[in-house]
Amino acid sequence: MAANSTSPSQTGMFLRILFKSLKVRRNRVAITFCSVAIGASIITALACVYFDISAKMSRELRTYGANFFIGPKAAAGERSMGAQAGQAALKMIPPDKLIGASPYLYGLVRLDLGNAVMAGVDFPGLRRLSPYWQVEGEWVSVSFDEDSCMVGKHLAKTMELKIGYSVNVMHAENGFQRRLTVKGIAETGQAEDDQIFVNLSLAGKVLGVPGEVNHIMASVVTQGTDIDTLSTQLEREFPNLDAKPIRKVSYSDGKILDRIKGLMAIVAVIILSVTTLCVMTTLIAVVSERTREIGLMKAIGADDRGVVLQFLCEIMIIGVAGVVAGLGMGFILAQVLGQAVFGSAITFRPVVLPVALIPSLLASLAAAALPVRMALGIVPARVLKDE
Amino acid sequence: MLKIVLETVGLTKRFGNVTPLDGIDMQVREGEWVAIMGPSGSGKTTMLNILSCLDTLSEGQYILDGIDTSKVSEKERVVVRREKIGLVFQQFHLVPYLTALENVMLAQYYHGMIDRDDAIEVLNRVGLSHRYDHLPSQLSGGEQQRVCIARALINQPAIILADEPTGNLDEANEQIILDFFKELHAEGRTIVLVTHNPELAEFADRTVRLHHGKVVQHAA
Ligand SMILES: Nc1ncnc2c1ncn2[C@@H]1O[C@H](COP(=O)(O)OP(=O)(O)O)[C@@H](O)[C@H]1O
Numbered sequence: 001m002a003a004n005s006t007s008p009s010q011t012g013m014f015l016r017i018l019f020k021s022l023k024v025r026r027n028r029v030a031i032t033f034c035s036v037a038i039g040a041s042i043i044t045a046l047a048c049v050y051f052d053i054s055a056k057m058s059r060e061l062r063t064y065g066a067n068f069f070i071g072p073k074a075a076a077g078e079r080s081m082g083a084q085a086g087q088a089a090l091k092m093i094p095p096d097k098l099i100g101a102s103p104y105l106y107g108l109v110r111l112d113l114g115n116a117v118m119a120g121v122d123f124p125g126l127r128r129l130s131p132y133w134q135v136e137g138e139w140v141s142v143s144f145d146e147d148s149c150m151v152g153k154h155l156a157k158t159m160e161l162k163i164g165y166s167v168n169v170m171h172a173e174n175g176f177q178r179r180l181t182v183k184g185i186a187e188t189g190q191a192e193d194d195q196i197f198v199n200l201s202l203a204g205k206v207l208g209v210p211g212e213v214n215h216i217m218a219s220v221v222t223q224g225t226d227i228d229t230l231s232t233q234l235e236r237e238f239p240n241l242d243a244k245p246i247r248k249v250s251y252s253d254g255k256i257l258d259r260i261k262g263l264m265a266i267v268a269v270i271i272l273s274v275t276t277l278c279v280m281t282t283l284i285a286v287v288s289e290r291t292r293e294i295g296l297m298k299a300i301g302a303d304d305r306g307v308v309l310q311f312l313c314e315i316m317i318i319g320v321a322g323v324v325a326g327l328g329m330g331f332i333l334a335q336v337l338g339q340a341v342f343g344s345a346i347t348f349r350p351v352v353l354p355v356a357l358i359p360s361l362l363a364s365l366a367a368a369a370l371p372v373r374m375a376l377g378i379v380p381a382r383v384l385k386d387e
Numbered sequence: 388m389l390k391i392v393l394e395t396v397g398l399t400k401r402f403g404n405v406t407p408l409d410g411i412d413m414q415v416r417e418g419e420w421v422a423i424m425g426p427s428g429s430g431k432t433t434m435l436n437i438l439s440c441l442d443t444l445s446e447g448q449y450i451l452d453g454i455d456t457s458k459v460s461e462k463e464r465v466v467v468r469r470e471k472i473g474l475v476f477q478q479f480h481l482v483p484y485l486t487a488l489e490n491v492m493l494a495q496y497y498h499g500m501i502d503r504d505d506a507i508e509v510l511n512r513v514g515l516s517h518r519y520d521h522l523p524s525q526l527s528g529g530e531q532q533r534v535c536i537a538r539a540l541i542n543q544p545a546i547i548l549a550d551e552p553t554g555n556l557d558e559a560n561e562q563i564i565l566d567f568f569k570e571l572h573a574e575g576r577t578i579v580l581v582t583h584n585p586e587l588a589e590f591a592d593r594t595v596r597l598h599h600g601k602v603v604q605h606a607a
């Protein structure tokens with residue numbers, strides 16, 4: 001009774017039964033595959049976004065203005081500091097964490113039709129710091145332009161200024177005067193609406209305090225930066241400066257992120273549960289359909305191990321195929337989400353693989369647990385009854 | 388005297404307060420063909436399920452080929468079933484998505500020894516030489532039952548147990564199956580066949596008549 005060459009091996013026969021059984025139940029297999037794939041793709045997309053979001057969201061939230069303040073030591077009673085010292089302090093913030101920064105020098109000036117608060121700033125820095133400004137006309141583009149200014153919307157109205165108009169700026173006491181062109185009119189809904197903005201160097205000359213600034217405002221990425229440590233470092237290095245996070249904004253950044261992450265985790269768990277239930281329902285239907293077949297297999301000699309092996313292998317084939325397809329779909333979905341929500345691509349991070357794969361596969365296995373138990377509980381004598 | 392292949396002593400089966408088998412004593416010797424007869428509900432199927440180790444008994448003893456099956460575990464009963472028994476049911480239970488040949492090889496697979504030539508030879512014997520690659524749905528009832536018989540024979544079982552194998556067949560097919568059992572008997576196979584067809588029982592060496600779970604007659 002030697003096995004001849006055309007006889008399938010035990011494994012060959014096992015695989016033949018496996019694939020024929022999957023083939024005959026194409027529809028059920030397709031439903032299970034789709035459930036797993038959809039579940040895995042959503043988990044993957046969420047995981048991709050989750051691990052990329054911290055960086056992206058932090059930058060996104062940082063468009064809402066400054067969250068770090070550098071100024072003269074308040075305790076010492078100073079109102080201004082040297083611009084050089086301020087710039088040196090700013091250099092201690094890692095460049096990749098610094099979104100934007102601008103010095104501020106404030107003073108009261110006379111315009112043609114009345115008095116106003118003038119702010120000397122670094123326009124390119126201010127623009128990165130305050131991307132939310134609504135600007136009519138355009139931003140002053142370079143920091144050495146001493147012939148242009150920007151005017152707050154409310155001030156422009158009271159001073160009857162429009163884009164391209166000229167305005168005389170004069171110090172109330174020393175008589176220093178400069179004629180400037182209005183490049184842009186800004187609206188922020190806050191104090192800026194009543195101010196006139198010029199380059200810092202010009203403001204220093206007008207106010208008679210060249211090289212001085214009142215303070216520097218910066219926008220720092222809070223993710224992965226210990227902003228309190230940064231503050232301590234800066235103050236140790238520059239003992240006559242205050243360097244403080246603007247708590248309200250920088251702390252809520254983190255909180256919003258945590259909430260969004262928590263929400264994503266909950267959504268992921270719900271999706272996994274729904275997928276598991278869906279797969280389980282299909283598998284239970286499959287076991288019911290196959291009651292006689294399983295009973296027969298047991299009657300002609302299949303043991304529990306054989307039944308479990310056949311079932312789990314079928315489920316794992318569908319599960320693995322579904323999860324792999326889901327990974328691909330999920331990454332595409334993440335890109336769509338990234339573009340829609342953050343306006344940028346989502347970078348794939350390897351940590352996503354285990355985080356998406358393992359729960360998806362575990363969910364498929366969990367879904368199989370009850371159906372497999374049902375299959376084991378089938379009593380051949382009962383289901384093969386001749387009725 | 389020939390060796391006893393199958394022996395029951397006071398075999399009793401209860402389902403709650405129903406006792407379909409009540410103290411059956413029976414022996415089947417090697418090469419014997421025994422028919423079990425009796426009216427519907429007399430316990431024939433229950434009896435065959437226990438003889439084929441698909442079910443356990445409530446009381447008594449059942450010794451198959453020297454093994455006291457009432458003392459073995461569920462796991463070992465599976466082994467006894469696939470090593471010792473060839474089963475034929477009234478309905479033609481085949482795996483619907485496997486071909487005739489694969490259905491026969493399935494029994495070899497569980498037995499742990501696949502031999503395609505052997506499987507083909509047995510199918511030839513039951514007259515299905517050109518039907519190997521047909522699915523059960525492409526075969527007639529008689530042909531399906533012949534595949535079932537081929538499957539029961541393939542592992543050289545110590546005993547062939549059949550529960551009304553012709554119950555769902557027309558006369559022509561019944562004759563084919565009957566002739567086949569005669570052939571097997573002539574070869575010296577041990578057969579226990581449940582039937583309520585007296586014509587079938589006629590060719591058996593012996594008939595055991597059941598009535599209300601008791602043996603009422605051992606006829607030669
Ligand atoms: N699983 C079961 N549970 C309860 N009663 C059963 C069960 N199987 C069989 N019976 C009862 O046992 C008796 C014998 O049944 P069965 O062996 O199928 O008879 P036969 O095959 O001779 O027609 C019947 O009264 C039947 O109702």
Ligand SMILES: [Mg+2]
Pocket residue numbers: 386431432433
């Ligand atoms: Mg019956």
